[in-house]
Amino acid sequence: MFVGIALVCEEQPACTIGVLTVEQPSSSVRVRFAPSPTGQVHIGNIRTAIFNWLFARGHGGKFLVRVEDTDRERSTPEAIRVLFEVMEWLGLDFDEDPVYQSACVSRHKQVAEDLIARGLAYKSDKGASGMGEAILFRMPKEDVRFTDLIKGEIAKPGDSLQDFVIVRSDGTPVFHLANVVDDIDMGITHVIRGDDHVENTFRHIRLYQALGAPLPQFGHLPMIVNHQGKPYSKRDGAAFVGEFRDTGYLPDALFNFLSLLGWNPGDDREYMPREELVAAFDLARVQSSPAQMDLKKLSWMNGCYMADLPIALFREEAIRRLQAEGLVDAATDAAYVEAVLELIRSRVKVWPELIELAVYFFREDYPFDAKAVRKRLLKPGVSELLDRLREGYAGLSEWSESALDEALRSALGADQENAGTLIHPVRVAVSGQAGGPGLFEMLQVLGRDRVLTRLERGSRIAAGTLTVGE
């Protein structure tokens, strides 16, 4: 028996001819992300986009976008804008002009008419509400089987397959027809989509065959589900990409986290920069069972990216946020802001925390944590201790960490052992909080004027002559 040998060239390197470098198409892979714009982009949808993107980039193929905007009600210009906005935010760049499905409607109808002409589809008004006839595809009654890139062999008995509508009685094409025709027209080689489409695939395969088009490879991604195993929805928490962005998550962190939902590199790596993900991504390692979102882990990962954020980027975004909050403006001393950011940088896990961590550096009416006040300030003797410390600090010749440290210990007098009895009240007095940066570096940055004022106020709070809200 003779066996044909196919030479499959997955990656063709660029050929160098003299000084001329010729870019060769290194791969024929063409995948697409085909969302229907609804004004929000669901986390599961964007995860599908990410996997497609990773697959395309890893194979030197093309990542395309097709906007399935045939639902005129929901597909507003605004919804489409949001779609591209979140894609850009996540760095999901695409290779060719987006295709708008609404522009292909006449083509879809033409294809349906051709199918009727060839006896592969027919008109029927069964079940219609008197609006006219729909066009149904005549589903062959033989078994359908295909090898899913992720789930392996999948088959469905022919007798469980039924004819289905491809053009509604109002003349508009149905998803199945539009989707398949557009994929053919766009030359899609790998259809990578959600698990909720496996049933559709049996029908789509028949459509491809009826249209005489080569079958693409199919891969079905496991769903992202909630605690009950049901598809993750907005009722389960943040479900839209925009929410994560607005909450202050870093795009790279969300990207990394979502990549790991249903896929893993096969080793212990989890924190993986984009290039590493591209290099490691492999559809064969995608799970076939659904995955649950773990927001705690997302937060952890965000913290990793936050810690590795280049200092310049951190500064830029932090200042933008402080300004938006009215804590900083053009008149604020830049060196002071810089010093503050230096202190709190390692403590910011998610952007919104920045404000809470920084507020007392920039205004006197910062909030006081009631529990901390009760525990640290409202104790006998604290008021006097703070007064004594204030006197010491007022006369300090050098406002440095070491000098502040020394002065605090001498204010303690004989009670050197329990520096905490003064350190904690001071912290609450100057920051209103129970935790934060190291005390002395914090005092040093705050500066003498602020510290003295706040110690005085703290003393009054401790003495009960001043009450603070919150």
Add this chain to the structure above:
RNA sequence: GACCCCGUCGUCUAGCCAGGUCCAGGACACCGGGUUUUCAUCCCGGCAACACGGGUUCGAAUCCCGUCGGGGUCGCCA
């Protein structure tokens, strides 16, 4: 109901295809300890799973069958 898919720590998962090196490894979370004046970080330690039942085999998380459980789909959503 029929059909399709899925089932390893609380969660994401490694291991399964090519059975032994797995009394099941990593991460997040949680608990305890250390570092820190505090919080966070960091370091160390701990808890915790092969859905169940048969079978094949000297040996099964890994192969086969069944059961149970979950999800999806079932002519005008995408």
